[in-house]
Amino acid sequence: MNILSVNLRGVRDSRKVDRIRGIITSYGVHFLAIQETKLGDMSNFIFNGYRGRAAYQLEVVSAEGRSGGLACLWNPGIFTCDNVIKDHYFLALSGSLNQIGTRINLVNVYASSDATVKRSIWDRLVTIKNSLQGLWVFMGDFNEVRDEMERFNSEFIASNAEAFNQFILATGLSEYQMGGGRYTYISDRGDKLSKLDRFLVCLGFLERWSMATVLALNRDVSDHRPILLSTIPSDFGHIPFRCYNSWMEIPGFILWRS
Template identity: 65%
Template sequence: MNCLSVNLRGARGDRKADWIRGLKTSYGIHFLAIQETKLQDSSSFMFSKFWGRAEFRIAVVNSTGRSGGLACIWCPTIFRCVNTIQNRNFIVVSGRLVQSGCMINLVNVYAPNDANGRRALWSEILGIRNSIQGLWIMMGDFNEVRDSSERMNSEFFEANAEAFNQFILSAGLVEYNMGGGSFTYISDNGTKLSKLDRYLVCLGFRERWPNAAVIALEREVSDHRPIVLSTVQTDFGHIPFRFFNSWFELPGFYDFVIQKCSTFNFSGPADLALAIKLRWLKDNIKAWLTVDKVNMDGLYCSKKSRLAEIERVAEDRM
C-alpha cells in the first residue's frame, strides 16, 4: 500500500490538483492524506480532481474559518474502510487491506501551532492508539521536530521535542529513514527549514514491511514537500523515462544533474535506493526541462519580435 501525505495550504486551484494527481499516478498511490485544505464546506468540493477517474472513498474535516481542514482519499479495491474517527486535528481511517485482510489504521494529522495544543493532541491520539487493534500508520504535518538537527535558522524548544518523542515512544511508533532531503517545510522567505512532515508506524508494520521506503518529493505549489510511503519493494513508480544525449548540450544541464545527485540521501537496500534515486532524479530533470523550455520560448519570442522590428525599420528606411 502506497501513501502520499502533503500540506497543501489550500486545496483550491487547478495547478495543485494537477500536481497531486500526477504524483498519485506516478507513485501508484492508494491512500492520499491532505492537510490544510482550508475548505469550510468540503462536501461541495470536487476531490476527484486530485484522484482522477478511478473509484475512490473519502473522509473529510472542514476547516475552521480559513484555518486547517483535512481530507483522506483512498482506493476501495486496495483498502476497505470499516470505521472513521474525525477530529479538527486528525482523521483516523480504520479498515482492512483487501488482498491480505490485514487490519490497519491510517491517521492523517495536522497538529496545532501552539505547544499546549500539540501536547493535548498527542494524549488524545495515544488514547485512540491504545484502544483500537491493528497496524498503525500516522502521517501528516506534526508541526514539531524531534531534535535540533531537524530545524535550520529557527528556534528549537527541547521541551516540546521531548514531549513529541515521549508520545512516539509511548505509542510504540518508529520512523523509516527519509530519502530525498532532510527537511519538509521551508518558510515563505526561504530562510527557515524544518522537518515537520513525517510517517510514524507501529513496530508490527515495520516488521511486516521492513524494506518500505519514505521519500520527500520536490515542492511545487506549497511550502511543504509531499512525502511518499511505499511498501512496494520491486517497482517504485513508472519505468525510467526516455533520455536524450542532446540535453547535455543545454547550458547548465550537466551541472544541474551532478548537483542533484550529490544531494540525494537514502538509507536502505541498494536496489531500492537506486530505484528511488532514478525516480527522484527523473522528476527533478522534468521540472528543470520545463523551466528551460519556458525560458527558451521566451527568448525565442523576444528575438523574433526584435527581428520583426528590425525588418519594419528597414522597410521604413527604404
C-alpha cells in the same frame, strides 16, 4: 500500499490538483492524506480532480474558518474503511487491507503550533492508539521536530521536542529513514527549514514491510514537500550480466548471443 501525505495550504488551486494527480499516477498512490485543505463546507468542493477517473472514497474534517481542514482519499479496492474518528486536528480511519486481510489504522494529522494544544493532541492520539487493534500508520504535518538537527535557522524548543518524542515512545511508533531531503517545510522566503511532515508506524508494520521506503518529493505548489511511503519494492528486472573484454582473451571462452 503506497501512501502520499501533503500539506497543501488550500486545495482549490488547479496547479495543486494537477501536481498531486501527477504524483498519484507516477507513484501508484493508493491512499492520499491532505492537511490544511482550508475548506469549511466540503460539499462545495469535488475532489475528483485529484484522482482523475479512478474510483475513490473520501473522508474529511472541515476547516474552522480558513484554518486547518483534513481530507483522506483512497482506492477502495486496496483499503476498506469501517470506522472513522474525527477531530479538528486529526482524521483516523480503521479498516483492512483487502489483499492480505490485515487490520490497519491510518491517521492523518495536522497538529497545532500551540505547545499546550499540541500536548493535548498527543494525549488523545495515545488513547486512540491504545483502544484499537491492528497495524498503525500516523502521517501528516505534526508541526514539531524530534531534535535540533531537524531545524535550520528557526527556533528549537527542547521541551516541545521532548513531549513529541514521549508521544512516539508511548505509542510504540518508529520511523523509516527519509530519502530525498532532510527537511519537509521551507518558508516562503526559503530561509527557514524544518522536518515537520513524517510517517510514524508501529512495530508490526515495520516488521511486515521492513524494506518500505519514505521519500520527500519536490516542493513546488506548497511550502511543504509531499512525502511518500511505499511498501511496494521497485523491481527493475534481472541484474544485467557484465562481460569484460579481457575475458574474451582467455582460451576456451565462448560468447553466446541470444
